[in-house]
Amino acid sequence: MNPFASPVSLNMQGQYNTPNTHKYSVILPTYNERKNLPIIIWLLAKVFEEHQLAWEIIVVDDASPDGTQEVAIELARAYGEDKILLKPRAGKLGLGTAYIHGLDFCTGDFVIIMDADFSHHPKFIPQFIRLQQAHNLDIVTGTRYRSTSTPYLAGARPGGVHGWDLKRKIVSRGANFLAATVLNPGVSDLTGSFRLYRLPVLRHIITLTQSRGYVFQMEMMVRARALGYTVGEVPITFVDRIFGESKLGADEVVGYLKGVWQLFKSV
Amino acid sequence: MARFHRVAIYSSILISIYLLVLFDVLPIPLIDASIAQEILPVIPWWLLVSFGSYSLWSLGWGVFTFRDCPEAYQELLQEINEAKNDLRSRAVTVD
Numbered sequence: 439m440n441p442f443a444s445p446v447s448l449n450m451q452g453q454y455n456t457p458n459t460h461k462y463s464v465i466l467p468t469y470n471e472r473k474n475l476p477i478i479i480w481l482l483a484k485v486f487e488e489h490q491l492a493w494e495i496i497v498v499d500d501a502s503p504d505g506t507q508e509v510a511i512e513l514a515r516a517y518g519e520d521k522i523l524l525k526p527r528a529g530k531l532g533l534g535t536a537y538i539h540g541l542d543f544c545t546g547d548f549v550i551i552m553d554a555d556f557s558h559h560p561k562f563i564p565q566f567i568r569l570q571q572a573h574n575l576d577i578v579t580g581t582r583y584r585s586t587s588t589p590y591l592a593g594a595r596p597g598g599v600h601g602w603d604l605k606r607k608i609v610s611r612g613a614n615f616l617a618a619t620v621l622n623p624g625v626s627d628l629t630g631s632f633r634l635y636r637l638p639v640l641r642h643i644i645t646l647t648q649s650r651g652y653v654f655q656m657e658m659m660v661r662a663r664a665l666g667y668t669v670g671e672v673p674i675t676f677v678d679r680i681f682g683e684s685k686l687g688a689d690e691v692v693g694y695l696k697g698v699w700q701l702f703k704s705v
Numbered sequence: 706m707a708r709f710h711r712v713a714i715y716s717s718i719l720i721s722i723y724l725l726v727l728f729d730v731l732p733i734p735l736i737d738a739s740i741a742q743e744i745l746p747v748i749p750w751w752l753l754v755s756f757g758s759y760s761l762w763s764l765g766w767g768v769f770t771f772r773d774c775p776e777a778y779q780e781l782l783q784e785i786n787e788a789k790n791d792l793r794s795r796a797v798t799v800d
Contacts, residue, residue: 476797480788509798516795556781585772598772611767615760621708675777703709 448592461492463546466554467536472504485560498536499526534654549635558632562674566634569670576639576667580632580674587672597673631655653697
């Protein structure tokens with residue numbers, strides 16, 4: 439029998455009294471997120487305080503013209519300068535370099551990366567942490583396509599997406615099937631970007647990745663598997679484009695195919 | 706060694722074995738030669754059709770079991786309102 443699904447283990451998961459002594463850093467790359475940033479930080483702070491975790495949020499802003507940095511400074515005053523760190527950059531330099539920049543200022547031993555536009559909800563972070571601690575995993579990723587977690591986690595709710603029509607779902611499943619067949623990554627959601635990494639693991643992987651955009655997220659996962667790091671998955675709900683419509687153009691499809699082919703050849 | 710190279714090596718080994726058997730260079734021990742000659746030319750097409758039908762099933766099943774989560778959307782909207790009120794009291798500009 440799976441020892442992690444035994445009654446003793448199920449009762450113990452998430453109910454121990456000893457506090458978690460790790461510190462969790464969240465890296466939030468932002469560009470024109472003036473309206474979303476306060477709310478996402480409020481949600482993160484609420485989740486971390488409820489679960490009594492040491493936390494910090496590193497806001498990497500790419501010179502947003504709409505005043506994101508001013509809001510970040512107000513939030514730092516409200517929550518503490520040690521909790522909200524604003525580390526701006528001179529221009530719009532891309533996601534991968536934003537993570538590398540943010541990593542220089544991390545004082546935690548785990549790093550959480552997520553989107554700042556409400557598609558990823560911070561309420562799943564305690565589940566990521568529980569799964570990571572129960573199985574000593576290097577990486578925990580959120581998946582939109584599964585109903586249960588791998589390996590087993592008590593209390594995981596099924597994943598799902600809000601705001602996708604049938605065509606988008608077909609495209610998404612097709613893309614995933616293609617990537618799974620070609621790359622055999624071992625995770626069900628390869629393009630997802632809601633992940634918890636151990637700090638040295640993230641540092642190691644990020645120095646090896648060369649792509650840009652969301653292929654970057656795929657490459658990090660594929661490289662992590664190739665290097666032998668242990669990965670777990672937790673189902674998450676994904677609310678796409680709470681303001682506005684989700685569009686998927688032909689350029690993105692071509693870029694995706696090229697990205698998968700590149701990964702096939704290089705990893 | 707990248708995945709591409711592994712796949713290329715395995716597939717070239719399998720294809721060369723297949724071609725050797727197809728052109729009667731290697732014999733298959735336990736099957737009648739005439740039956741083997743009937744089946745062998747069709748094997749690539751059989752693999753293609755099997756893979757195609759598996760992919761189609763996988764796609765259909767994936768789309769059928771794709772979960773919608775309207776309750777997550779409603780919950781999120783409520784939390785956004787709550788957050789805005791709380792942040793206003795803490796002197797942070799929201800909207």
